[in-house]
Amino acid sequence: MENTKKNLSYDKQLYVENTERLRQILSALPPFIRLFFRAIEPQTTAKTRISYSYDLRVFFRFLIEQKKCGKDDLLSLEVTDLDKVTSLDLEEYMEYLKTYSSKEDETLKINTEQGLRRKLASLKSFYHYYYKHEMIKTDPTVKLELPKLHKKEIIRLDPNEVAELLDLVEHGGDQLTGMKKVYYEKNKVRNLAIITLLLGTGIRVSECVGLDITDIDFDNDRIRIIRKGSKEDFVYFGEEVREALQNYLAQREQIKTMEGHENALFLSIRKRRITIQGIEDLVKDYASMVTTLKHITPHKLRSTFGTNLYRETDDIYLVAEVLGHNDINTTKRHYAATDEYRKRQAAKIVKLRKA
Numbered sequence: 625m626e627n628t629k630k631n632l633s634y635d636k637q638l639y640v641e642n643t644e645r646l647r648q649i650l651s652a653l654p655p656f657i658r659l660f661f662r663a664i665e666p667q668t669t670a671k672t673r674i675s676y677s678y679d680l681r682v683f684f685r686f687l688i689e690q691k692k693c694g695k696d697d698l699l700s701l702e703v704t705d706l707d708k709v710t711s712l713d714l715e716e717y718m719e720y721l722k723t724y725s726s727k728e729d730e731t732l733k734i735n736t737e738q739g740l741r742r743k744l745a746s747l748k749s750f751y752h753y754y755y756k757h758e759m760i761k762t763d764p765t766v767k768l769e770l771p772k773l774h775k776k777e778i779i780r781l782d783p784n785e786v787a788e789l790l791d792l793v794e795h796g797g798d799q800l801t802g803m804k805k806v807y808y809e810k811n812k813v814r815n816l817a818i819i820t821l822l823l824g825t826g827i828r829v830s831e832c833v834g835l836d837i838t839d840i841d842f843d844n845d846r847i848r849i850i851r852k853g854s855k856e857d858f859v860y861f862g863e864e865v866r867e868a869l870q871n872y873l874a875q876r877e878q879i880k881t882m883e884g885h886e887n888a889l890f891l892s893i894r895k896r897r898i899t900i901q902g903i904e905d906l907v908k909d910y911a912s913m914v915t916t917l918k919h920i921t922p923h924k925l926r927s928t929f930g931t932n933l934y935r936e937t938d939d940i941y942l943v944a945e946v947l948g949h950n951d952i953n954t955t956k957r958h959y960a961a962t963d964e965y966r967k968r969q970a971a972k973i974v975k976l977r978k979a
Contacts, residue, residue: 634834634888634897635850642670649677653684654701660753669853681748685727686717703759706751711764718744718768737771744770776956779918780928781911786823789914793819796913811893815906817872818890818898820923821847822907824865826929826947829903829922835889837876839871851948859946930958 630641650658657680661673668676686699687693693705694712721735721743735743748765755763781789793816797808821830831849839848846860861869881888881895888897903922911920918924926947934943946956 634836635854638834639670639854642674646670646677649674649681653677653681653698654703654705655699656701657750659757659946660750663674663753664749675742676746676750679743680750682721682724682743683717683747686720686724690716690720706754706760707762707765711767714747714764714768717925718771726881736771741771741773746767778927778931779920780931781915781918781920781924783932785914786928789910790816790820790823791909792913798911813872813875814890815910817868818903818906819910819925820865820868822925823929825861826926826933827859827860828926828948829900832890832903832922833898833900836887837873837889838887839889840873842866852950855948857948920948927958930955 630733648660650661662679664673664676681698686697687705687709688695688697690713693701694710695701695705718740721740723732725745726733744765748768748770751760751763751765754760793897794812797805800808818832821827822829825847827847827849831851834850835847841847841858844860845862845866846858849857851857864889876889876891879891879895881891885891885896890898890903892898892902907920907922907925911918911924914920922944930943930947933946934940937943940955941952946954947955949955
C-alpha cells in the first residue's frame with residue numbers, strides 16, 4: 625500500500641512538500657535548467673534547491689526586463705542565451721539586486737551583502753555547470769568576485785535576560801484576567817517547554833518542530849532529531865529541560881490531535897503539529913517584552929546556547945558537535961568572537977597593586 629503524506633514522518637513529509645514546490649517553480653522556468661537541478665540533487669537538500677530556483681528566477685527576469693537576450697518570456701529562454709550575457713551585464717545585475725520589485729507579491733525586495741553573495745554564488749554554480757559540460761562557450765561569472773561579508777556581532781541573550789525570559793513565560797500571566805488569562809494558562813506549559821528546550825540544547829527551530837513524542841528518551845536524557853540533510857542525531861539535555869518536557873508531556877497526553885498529527889510533540893492551538901512560524905512568533909512575542917534592543921529569534925536562542933557552552937567549556941569542537949555543524953569553521957566564525965569576553969575577563973585578573 626502506498627504511503628500517504630499523513631503516514632510519513634515529519635522530515636519525509638517536508639521532503640515531499642519541498643520537492644513538489646520545486647517542481648512547481650521549475651515548471652515556469654526555462655526547460656534547460658532541469659539538467660542543472662538534477663546534477664546538484666545528490667549534494668543539496670530540497671530546501672537549498674528551492675532557494676537556487678528563486679535566485680535563478682530573479683536572474684532570468686532581469687535578462688528579459690533589461691532586454692539582455694532578445695526573449696520575451698522565461699519559457700522561451702534557451703541555454704545558448706546564456707552566452708549573450710557579459711560580465712558587465714552581471715555587474716548591472718548585482719546593482720539591480722540591491723532593490724527590485726517582486727512579481728509574486730508586488731513587494732519591494734532589498735538584498736543585503738549576504739543576500740547578494742548568495743545570489744551570485746547560485747549564479748556562479750549555474751554557469752559553471754553549463755560551461756563545464758560545454759553547452760555554453762563563456763562563463764562571465766568567473767570575473768565577478770563575491771561581495772565581502774562584514775562581520776556582525778552575534779546577537780544573543782545575556783544570562784539575566786535568559787532568566788527573565790523564562791520567568792516571563794512561567795509567570796507572565798499571573799496578573800492577566802478574562803480570556804487573556806485562559807489563553808495564557810492553556811499554552812504556558814507548552815511554551816515553557818519549547819523555549820527551555822531551545823535554550824537548553826541549541827537545536828534548530830526546524831528540528832524542534834519535527835520532534836515526535838517517541839523522540840524523547842528520558843532514560844538517557846536525550847532527544848532524537850533529524851539534522852540538515854536528513855541526518856539522524858541525538859542531543860542530550862539537563863534537568864531543567866527534563867522537567868519542562870515532563871510537565872508538558874503530562875498535558876500533551878490528554879490532547880486529542882487532528883488526524884495525521886498524533887505523534888507530533890509540540891502542537892498548535894488547532895491541535896496540529898506546530899509550525900516554524902508558530903515558534904518564531906512565540907519567541908518574538910516573549911523576547912520583545914524582555915529586550916527591545918535585540919531582535920530575538922529561535923536562532924538567537926541557539927546562539928545563546930552556543931555562546932554559553934563555549935564560555936563554560938572553551939572547546940570549540942564540542943560546540944560544533946553539539947550544534948551539528950559539519951564544518952568547524954562555521955562554528956569558529958560564529959563563536960570565536962566570544963574570545964573578546966575572555967580577554968575582558970583576563971584584564972580583571974591581573975592586579976597591579978594589592979588592596
